[in-house]
Amino acid sequence: MRTVLRSATFTGGFWRRRGAGWACLAAALCLSLTVASAETIKKKFPTTASPSFLLRNYIGTVSVKGWEHNEIDIQGQSASDAMEVIIMGGEQKVSVQAHPRREGLSPQEARLDFEIHVPRNATVRVDSERGEIIIENLDGGLTIGGISTAVALSKVSGNITINTVDGAIRMQSSQGHIKAESISGDLTFLQVSGPELRASTNSGRIRYEGDFGQAGTYVLNSYSSPIDILASANASFDLAARAVQGMIESNLPFRPTPLGNPFRRLSPGKFLQGRFNNGDSTVEVTSYSGTIRVQGTRTGAGPQ
Amino acid sequence: MNCQEFEREWAALEDSSVLMPAMEAHRQLCRSCSEMVEDLHYITEQARQVRTVRDLSDDPPERLWPQIRQRLEQDGLIRQPKPRWFSAAAPRAGWFARLPMGLAYAAVFLIAVAVMYLHNLLQVPAAPPLLAVAPAVPAAALERAASSSSDQDVTELAQRVPPEHRAVFVSSWNQVNSSIDQWNDFLDANPGDPFAREGLINSYQQKEFLRETMVQ
Numbered sequence: 001m002r003t004v005l006r007s008a009t010f011t012g013g014f015w016r017r018r019g020a021g022w023a024c025l026a027a028a029l030c031l032s033l034t035v036a037s038a039e040t041i042k043k044k045f046p047t048t049a050s051p052s053f054l055l056r057n058y059i060g061t062v063s064v065k066g067w068e069h070n071e072i073d074i075q076g077q078s079a080s081d082a083m084e085v086i087i088m089g090g091e092q093k094v095s096v097q098a099h100p101r102r103e104g105l106s107p108q109e110a111r112l113d114f115e116i117h118v119p120r121n122a123t124v125r126v127d128s129e130r131g132e133i134i135i136e137n138l139d140g141g142l143t144i145g146g147i148s149t150a151v152a153l154s155k156v157s158g159n160i161t162i163n164t165v166d167g168a169i170r171m172q173s174s175q176g177h178i179k180a181e182s183i184s185g186d187l188t189f190l191q192v193s194g195p196e197l198r199a200s201t202n203s204g205r206i207r208y209e210g211d212f213g214q215a216g217t218y219v220l221n222s223y224s225s226p227i228d229i230l231a232s233a234n235a236s237f238d239l240a241a242r243a244v245q246g247m248i249e250s251n252l253p254f255r256p257t258p259l260g261n262p263f264r265r266l267s268p269g270k271f272l273q274g275r276f277n278n279g280d281s282t283v284e285v286t287s288y289s290g291t292i293r294v295q296g297t298r299t300g301a302g303p304q
Numbered sequence: 305m306n307c308q309e310f311e312r313e314w315a316a317l318e319d320s321s322v323l324m325p326a327m328e329a330h331r332q333l334c335r336s337c338s339e340m341v342e343d344l345h346y347i348t349e350q351a352r353q354v355r356t357v358r359d360l361s362d363d364p365p366e367r368l369w370p371q372i373r374q375r376l377e378q379d380g381l382i383r384q385p386k387p388r389w390f391s392a393a394a395p396r397a398g399w400f401a402r403l404p405m406g407l408a409y410a411a412v413f414l415i416a417v418a419v420m421y422l423h424n425l426l427q428v429p430a431a432p433p434l435l436a437v438a439p440a441v442p443a444a445a446l447e448r449a450a451s452s453s454s455d456q457d458v459t460e461l462a463q464r465v466p467p468e469h470r471a472v473f474v475s476s477w478n479q480v481n482s483s484i485d486q487w488n489d490f491l492d493a494n495p496g497d498p499f500a501r502e503g504l505i506n507s508y509q510q511k512e513f514l515r516e517t518m519v520q
Contacts, residue, residue: 130468147472147517163517166476181513183514184476200506202479223483223487286499286500
């Protein structure tokens with residue numbers, strides 16, 4: 001049976017649930033401290049093993065962590081009562097939406113922080129305009145949208161899509177079909193592998209550090225910013241890198257592979273193609289005016 | 305120590321540049337053994353040089369081999385042996401009689417060079433990597449992103465973006481448009497560059513993402 005909870009249960013209800021005396025005392029305290037009233041949100045929903053979870057926030061830190069319980073646990077802290085929070089939940093789907101109660105809120109007033117636990121196989125979507133989004137231990141698929149939102153993912157797998165305007169995206173120890181795009185945010189991938197990684201930015205720096213997995217496709221694309229690749233010694237990939245106005249720098253011993261006709265006349269500083277170890281994965285790197293650097297990690301640069 | 309003992313001891317040496325005192329004493333007394341040592345050191349040195357050259361460049365080792373051959377011929381190492389007419393009891397007149405040992409060193413050297421050369425020849429170039437196919441982008445979205453009229457719409461949209469985000473959107477929009485212009489110019493001059501085409505598509509997608517975000 002689906003449980004639907006409306007915001008009235010949580011928003012602004014704290015003071016109404018207490019007696020008038022307590023409210024007056026609290027109001028007096030608030031006035032004396034000149035601090036907007038804060039509100040704590042706590043709610044749990046029993047769910048299936050793979051429910052959907054959706055959260056839309058404006059400003060604040062959103063942390064979503066996977067756990068082994070078939071339950072979604074939501075804890076939130078608002079900086080003021082200027083934000084309305086609507087929580088709707090059932091076994092298959094839980095959603096949290098924050099709305100400003102009025103126009104022109106300051107960032108301090110609109111701030112809402114969430115700490116949420118979901119089943120590890122939950123499908124999660126989080127949108128937040130500013131602040132941070134932190135996701136850990138999820139296997140069920142993930143979609144993140146942000147404007148100036150810093151996104152940090154760790155130990156996630158599945159279909160993962162991240163879009164920001166100028167928020168940095170950082171992924172660590174993750175795998176899956178991954179698409180990460182930002183207009184000007186930096187994109188960092190540490191030990192990220194899987195069948196597909198597509199990272200695109202206009203002016204943010206791209207950094208990949210890892211072994212490119214097995215038989216995956218990795219496409220790193222920037223317009224004006226540098227792309228740094230640090231490949232571990234056991235990495236195995238075919239590289240095709242193209243810098244139009246920038247340069248390509250590499251200290252990895254690539255085995256040459258036959259060049260296509262359009263690229264025969266290009267110098268290695270503009271086009272680099274080769275195989276590292278057995279060439280299990282395919283890596284394609286393009287930048288218009290950024291520098292592309294391909295190096296070995298500190299633990300070893302040479303092929304095994 | 306006689307010449308035969310010297311040869312046996314020489315063959316057993318791990319480092320031929322350091323002779324035992326008895327061998328050194330014999331070498332100083334026996335001209336033939338002294339010449340043999342000198343020539344074998346020369347061959348070893350040439351082999352080292354060949355290996356160094358192979359490490360530093362792609363030139364074939366044959367370039368150096370004629371020099372070695374010429375030197376060996378000058379020294380008589382690879383000439384046919386002449387019949388011995390002196391007494392077997394007398395000290396040997398030269399190391400010519402022990403020619404097979406020198407040739408053995410040269411043969412080992414030649415085999416090593418041949419193995420290295422064949423290894424390089426047999427190392428077949430890897431197959432060319434295929435360019436990853438860019439995900440399909442709806443043609444309508446690309447057309448809309450490319451049309452100039454859409455920029456007017458976005459100007460209106462940007463006015464409705466909250467002030468704290470407006471500067472970011474305007475800056476990003478101009479930045480993406482500039483990158484589209486650059487990629488287009490480059491593709492006009494280099495229509496066969498698949499990387500540039502993918503870069504242009506990415507810029508179009510970024511423009512579309514900005515528009516959608518502003519609408520939301």
